[in-house]
Amino acid sequence: MRATGFLSFYDRFATAPMLVLITREEHVSLDNAVQLVTVYVLLYALGQPVWGLLSDRLGRLRVLRLALVGALVGSAASVAAPGFAALLAARAVTGLFVGSLFPSMLTIVGDSYDGAARAREISSLQTFTALGTTVATLAAGALAVWWDWRVVFAVTAVGAAVFLVLLRRVRLPDGGGTRRDIRSAFTAWPLWTYGLGVLEGAILLGILTYIVPALERDGVSTELAGVLGATYGVGIIGGACLAKRTVARVGRTVMIAIGSATLFVAFLLASLSQSVVPLTVTAVLIGTSNAFLHSSLQGWATDVAPTARATTVSVFVCSAFLGSAAATGVTAGLTRHGYGPVFAATCVATVMLAVLAVGSHAAWSRRRTG
The missing domain is CATH 1.20.1250.20 (MFS general substrate transporter like domains)
Incomplete structure (x- = not known):
């Protein structure tokens, strides 16, 4: 598997x-x-x-x-x-x-x-x-x-x-x-997770696209920029190892909060400086956030409609892709004079994502256990 x-x-x-x-x-x-x-x-x-x-x-x-x-x-x-x-x-x-x-x-x-x-x-x-x-x-x-x-x-x-x-x-x-009930994949809570998927995909996957171009704008060669951008994968691997040890102790809501905070710090660094070290650290932190935030939202998608689990998971993944495409489409014209403003705006969007995702998952968990 x-x-x-x-x-x-x-x-x-x-x-x-x-x-x-x-x-x-x-x-x-x-x-x-x-x-x-x-x-x-x-x-x-x-x-x-x-x-x-x-x-x-x-x-x-x-x-x-x-x-x-x-x-x-x-x-x-x-x-x-x-x-x-x-x-x-x-x-x-x-x-x-x-x-x-x-x-x-x-x-x-x-x-x-x-x-x-x-x-x-x-x-x-x-x-x-x-x-x-x-x-x-x-x-x-x-x-x-x-x-x-x-x-x-x-x-x-x-x-x-x-x-x-x-x-x-x-x-x-x-x-x-x-029993399979496809309609349950389109009730209130699944639809909410799809909306979060669009927002998270825009922030995490869409704006990630600009790390390598920002490095190249700073004078880094294309080959080295690709290697430094690939440290995103290193962040996922390290973050996944850490997440496996953390989730049983703190639960999914806290995992979403940790991932959101990590993502905020990543884009804050990128907004302050688009030089090699901050952007490389940003790539690693985005990968780490992926392991905490994205995996937790994916886990939520597997829970939110058990009788239509495959449909729910697939629509959530599609939502993240749509968010990624929308983010690059909306922000592409804003990068002509530099990437700092885009990274700064992403910090604000990350705060909004954190409030919505942490708050709604906590509410869903209380309702489920209550």
Whole structure:
């Protein structure tokens, strides 16, 4: 399960480091090459609610196997693509199917664990997704230069094939005897978590996009800026190890508060100075916040509508993606004269997120136990 999480984030972040090389070999402009990432992320996000509905209707393992088959076919087609148009179509298909993998893992964790054990498993899963992100960020470009960019996509195809074989031995209680009520995923509390997902995705994932460009604006080379930006993954890994030890002692509401406070400090540092050290520390702290805040909100999404867990988790993930896209779209024009004002505004938004998330989760917990 954790290795599947690794594979999904490896494939999601593997294309961007190879874009310049692909432009040369496929004889397309960089603007066209960027579409490889755009269509992938678009299909990745839009497919989330569909996969959730299918998982609640058909069962977890069926959807997981279907997603791995699609990832295998899409990645193999990416390797064999005879031209850029075919590659673009193959990456779109791959994004659609890979998009099901991580929500499926979260749903299975929600079905299989409760309380602090669930939080620890989500943290472990996050550790492996962070490793996938880091490996893709650091190694995909190197593999493409040393061998061929097609090798990077072949890794996903091989991984999907291996996991399909391993899944033949796996048995899950795919909802036998469990009542499914898809409508419960669209009641008041789930809708509230989706709204928080949009806001958190905007802050944590959307504004994170500006760390590497801000480093480059400060005079750091593109290669070094990418390495320093990848310390975000180091923050997730370290934060996940710390979160696993903390959650049983303090509970999810306090975890959300810790993650929000960490995120506030991260963007406060970035707003005060956009030089190498503050921005690198910011990247690490955003990763640490991800391990506390994002994993806690994801855990809440697995709890808030148990009879439609897969649908709820998938819509929450989609909400975070939509928030990320909205944040970059709204703030892109504000960065022409520097990134400080954007980071400062994000500090204010983080305070709002903290008040809303901590307060509402505390209220939900009281209502649930009461």
